[in-house]
Amino acid sequence: MGQARTSRQAVHRSAVIDIGSNSVRIVVYEGPARAPAVIFNEKVAAGLGRGLSTDGRIAAEDAERGLVALRRYALLARHMEVKDLQCVATAAVRDAANGPAFIAAAAEAGLNIRLLSGEEEAEAAGYGVLSAIPDARGIAVDLGGGSLELAEVADGKVGRRASFPLGVLRLPALRKDGEAGFERAIRKMLKAADWPREGLTGLPLYLVGGSWRALSRLDLELTKDPLAVLDQHTFPRTAIRRLIRATRRLTFEQLRAIPGMASNRAAALPDAAALLAALVNILDVPEMTVSSSGLREGLLYQALDAETRAQDPLIVAAEFEGRRLARFAPHGRAIADWIAPLFAGEAPQDSRVRLAASLLSDVAWSANPDFRAERGAEIGLHGNWRSIDIPGRVLLARALYAGFGGADAEFPAMGALVSPDRLARARQWGLAIRLAQRLTGGVEAPLKASGIALVDGKLRLCLDAGWHHLAGESVERRLRLLAQALDAKPELVLL
Numbered sequence: 047m048g049q050a051r052t053s054r055q056a057v058h059r060s061a062v063i064d065i066g067s068n069s070v071r072i073v074v075y076e077g078p079a080r081a082p083a084v085i086f087n088e089k090v091a092a093g094l095g096r097g098l099s100t101d102g103r104i105a106a107e108d109a110e111r112g113l114v115a116l117r118r119y120a121l122l123a124r125h126m127e128v129k130d131l132q133c134v135a136t137a138a139v140r141d142a143a144n145g146p147a148f149i150a151a152a153a154e155a156g157l158n159i160r161l162l163s164g165e166e167e168a169e170a171a172g173y174g175v176l177s178a179i180p181d182a183r184g185i186a187v188d189l190g191g192g193s194l195e196l197a198e199v200a201d202g203k204v205g206r207r208a209s210f211p212l213g214v215l216r217l218p219a220l221r222k223d224g225e226a227g228f229e230r231a232i233r234k235m236l237k238a239a240d241w242p243r244e245g246l247t248g249l250p251l252y253l254v255g256g257s258w259r260a261l262s263r264l265d266l267e268l269t270k271d272p273l274a275v276l277d278q279h280t281f282p283r284t285a286i287r288r289l290i291r292a293t294r295r296l297t298f299e300q301l302r303a304i305p306g307m308a309s310n311r312a313a314a315l316p317d318a319a320a321l322l323a324a325l326v327n328i329l330d331v332p333e334m335t336v337s338s339s340g341l342r343e344g345l346l347y348q349a350l351d352a353e354t355r356a357q358d359p360l361i362v363a364a365e366f367e368g369r370r371l372a373r374f375a376p377h378g379r380a381i382a383d384w385i386a387p388l389f390a391g392e393a394p395q396d397s398r399v400r401l402a403a404s405l406l407s408d409v410a411w412s413a414n415p416d417f418r419a420e421r422g423a424e425i426g427l428h429g430n431w432r433s434i435d436i437p438g439r440v441l442l443a444r445a446l447y448a449g450f451g452g453a454d455a456e457f458p459a460m461g462a463l464v465s466p467d468r469l470a471r472a473r474q475w476g477l478a479i480r481l482a483q484r485l486t487g488g489v490e491a492p493l494k495a496s497g498i499a500l501v502d503g504k505l506r507l508c509l510d511a512g513w514h515h516l517a518g519e520s521v522e523r524r525l526r527l528l529a530q531a532l533d534a535k536p537e538l539v540l541l
Contacts, residue, residue, distance in 0.1 A: 060130040062342040067095030067138035067191025072119040081363035090115040095138035137192025164209020172197030172204035174344030178432040184250040217317035247330040254340035260311035277338040359432040364405040377490035378405030385478040403445035419452025441472040448476025505529040
């Protein structure tokens with residue numbers, strides 16, 4: 047009980063209230079600063095930007111709807127014991143004549159609203175991308191209701207940035223003159239801000255915002271992707287044609303029926319697709335990658351010190367989750383070190399996934415024994431991980447599936463998402479982790495008195511003097527299975 051109380055006392059909760067043109071949202075985070083988990087997420091489609099095109103003001107009914115949400119969020123944040131609360135407003139409040147009055151009304155609920163400039167909004171979105179994809183190199187493109195932000199991202203930093211009045215609420219008016227005129231208007235806006243400049247074409251886009259995610263949901267539906275995960279879903283410029291054709295061919299009801307598609311997002315799909323097509327042409331974009339991390343995560347990331355920023359978000363999150371769900375004191379890094387001699391020469395991107403699998407090697411123990419493997423695979427495939435691409439998720443799931451005793455023939459088919467060689471290697475990770483867990487009973491000390499290595503075609507498991515009784519039928523059985531996967535002969539050595 048003492049350990050549990052200490053863990054709860056160490057919990058740090060932060061939150062961001064984001065007052066956008068389409069919605070007013072609160073997201074509450076808990077966990078390690080570099081990879082906090084979302085524990086509460088709620089939005090109200092207040093539509094603060096709807097009335098701006100009419101009279102330049104936030105409509106009274108929309109303002110009241112937004113304020114009702116903000117009062118609720120302020121109250122919840124206090125009772126959730128949020129320690130760090132950021133409340134920001136973007137394009138609608140920034141551009142509205144009665145924006146200052148809206149901010150003053152929100153202040154009565156105890157909220158200190160920071161009004162972001164367009165460049166500040168772009169910067170936060172860029173850092174949101176970098177928080178989840180540290181090696182991102184290209185242009186972060188944040189599409190909101192009232193504005194479009196562009197930010198260069200490379201080498202862990204945000205470079206030049208700009209904001210344009212191209213939010214989804216403004217696009218219908220711009221498209222009235224046809225697609226050619228629409229693209230000319232966008233090109234003119236970007237050129238006035240020196241976008242693109244020399245050397246800035248031919249770079250990928252990192253898509254931020256709900257409208258882009260909705261467009262990506264449509265792409266996943268059209269391609270029948272076997273792993274329908276939005277984060278880091280990547281598609282080439284050639285996909286734009288099928289997206290535009292689909293938005294023209296499918297009815298609103300058909301678009302709305304796509305799993306996870308909100309009504310307001312479905313309605314904006316044709317405009318979002320047209321805008322993306324124009325940006326792809328103007329910036330000569332080869333491919334696009336979806337980032338589920340954006341402005342809110344960027345604000346949290348900007349508040350971190352350099353040392354914390356440098357941490358690997360995948361490893362930090364896996365370590366936190368492994369610690370939270372482990373039976374005994376977690377020792378995933380010790381398991382990773384113990385099995386490492388079997389995987390020398392491995393590519394660095396695979397080694398970090400293997401470490402993540404080791405850190406998560408005890409997360410499914412409390413599940414029904416008949417479904418532990420499925421639970422492990424589900425955690426790998428659908429966990430809220432950052433800094434891992436779609437093939438990486440498949441590898442993580444494959445390792446955990448094998449680690450929890452899954453039958454090989456029943457692992458979910460993932461098509462050509464990962465090469466057979468990498469998938470077979472991930473299975474070997476899982477079998478090695480499973481052997482470590484059986485040998486030690488889930489505690490760390492026996493790892494220090496044992497070792498495993500491939501020597502002259504043999505998989506050699508060595509036990510130090512005084513630890514020989516760790517050997518047994520179940521250990522020898524798992525040693526044989528791992529040896530078979532490694533095309534080696536099992537050997538148990540008692541020192």
